[in-house]
Amino acid sequence: MRRLVLVRHGESVWNAEGRVQGQACNGLSAIGIEQAEYTAQALALAYPTATLVSSDIYRTQQTVAPLSAKLNAIPVFDPRLRERHFGAWETQLRSEIEATDAPRWQRHVAGEDVINEVGGETSEELVSRVLGAFIELFAAMGDNQVVIAVTHGGPVYYGVHRALGLEPGVLGTVANTSITELALFDGAKKPQRMLPVVLERYNEIAHLPVELRTLWRPARPTPAAKPD
Numbered sequence: 001m002r003r004l005v006l007v008r009h010g011e012s013v014w015n016a017e018g019r020v021q022g023q024a025c026n027g028l029s030a031i032g033i034e035q036a037e038y039t040a041q042a043l044a045l046a047y048p049t050a051t052l053v054s055s056d057i058y059r060t061q062q063t064v065a066p067l068s069a070k071l072n073a074i075p076v077f078d079p080r081l082r083e084r085h086f087g088a089w090e091t092q093l094r095s096e097i098e099a100t101d102a103p104r105w106q107r108h109v110a111g112e113d114v115i116n117e118v119g120g121e122t123s124e125e126l127v128s129r130v131l132g133a134f135i136e137l138f139a140a141m142g143d144n145q146v147v148i149a150v151t152h153g154g155p156v157y158y159g160v161h162r163a164l165g166l167e168p169g170v171l172g173t174v175a176n177t178s179i180t181e182l183a184l185f186d187g188a189k190k191p192q193r194m195l196p197v198v199l200e201r202y203n204e205i206a207h208l209p210v211e212l213r214t215l216w217r218p219a220r221p222t223p224a225a226k227p228d
Contacts, residue, residue, distance in 0.1 A: 002141040003200075004134060005047065005148040006156045006180040009055075009063040010035040011214045015176065018094050022086030022120065025058040033062070035177040035212050040066035042207035043179070047146045053137065054150040055081040063177065064150040075150070080133040083152035084126045087119030111169075123158060123168070130159040138184050138197070156180055163197055171202055176214045178203040 010032030014021045028036065043050070044067060052075035054064040064075050089097055098105050101118075108114050116122045130151075137147050153174040160180060161168050174180070181200040205213050 001144060002138055002184040003047075003146045004137055004182045004184075004197075005043065005050070005146060006160070006182070007039060007043070007063070007148060007150045008153050008156055008174050008176055008178050009057075009059045009150060010039075011176040012059045014091075015214070020086050020089045020092055020094060020097065021059075022083050022090040023057060024090045028059055028062045031212060031214060032059070032176060035208060035214075036063045037066050038208050038212065039063070039177040039179070040070050043067055043148060044070035047148065050146040050148045052076070052148050052150070053078050053081065055079070055083070055152060055155075057082055057152070060150045060152065067148065067150070078133055080129045081149060081151040081155055084115065084123075084154040084158075085119075085121045086115055089115070089118050089120065126154055127158050127162045130155040131162050134159055134163060134182070141184075160199065160202065164199055174203055175205050177208065178205045179207070180204070 010028045012021065012032055013026045013029050014024075016029045016031070048071065050071060050073070052064060052068060052071065052073050054060050054075045054077055056077035056079050060081070061077070068075055089101075104114050104117060113123050116125075133149075137149065141147060156174045156178075157171070158168060160166075160182065161171060163182060180202045182197040183200050184197050
């Protein structure tokens with residue numbers, strides 16, 4: 001069995017402020033740093049021989065660092081695992097966008113793909129690069145190999161939906177340092193354009209103490225709004 005373990009980064013300073021990050025970054029919050037430590041402990045115990053890949057954005061670099069130390073493994077940084085680019089909305093508070101760009105924000109919240117209108121990526125552009133990374137990672141694995149990929153909420157959410165052939169919204173929001181696993185069983189054809197994978201767990205946060213379990217703040221998630 002080949003296994004791809006997807007981990008969202010720890011809570012960031014801008015998550016806690018309710019700010020749209022996309023590919024901008026101000027690092028992890030104190031909670032996020034703790035989350036990363038707990039997650040590293042759990043994953044190092046479960047997968048001591050795993051190899052590591054990560055988004056190259058600072059908050060994911062901070063999240064993968066304690067796991068890298070525990071596994072004595074150097075991560076490969078892949079920009080395809082970055083969060084969606086949110087254009088002019090990046091670095092703004094969601095409350096500010098709701099006040100200054102209300103009609104478009106409401107269309108976004110309702111599920112319309114409007115991010116390209118503010119200079120960002122469409123959902124399809126995000127899916128295309130993320131799924132390409134997933135396919136390459138699986139194709140390069142040997143049987144019984146585990147790769148842990150530290151990434152963002154958008155790539156996990158949209159990438160897993162597409163990999164499983166699901167419409168966005170079937171699965172829920174992705175929590176900070178949650179663990180999601182895709183498995184490709186031995187003997188299955190290695191992926192070319194599609195991913196014949198099994199979802200073994202999604203958005204699991206049982207490794208975190210209750211007080212460290214976060215989504216993104218303010219805590220008013222919507223089906224369409226997954227800024228990370």
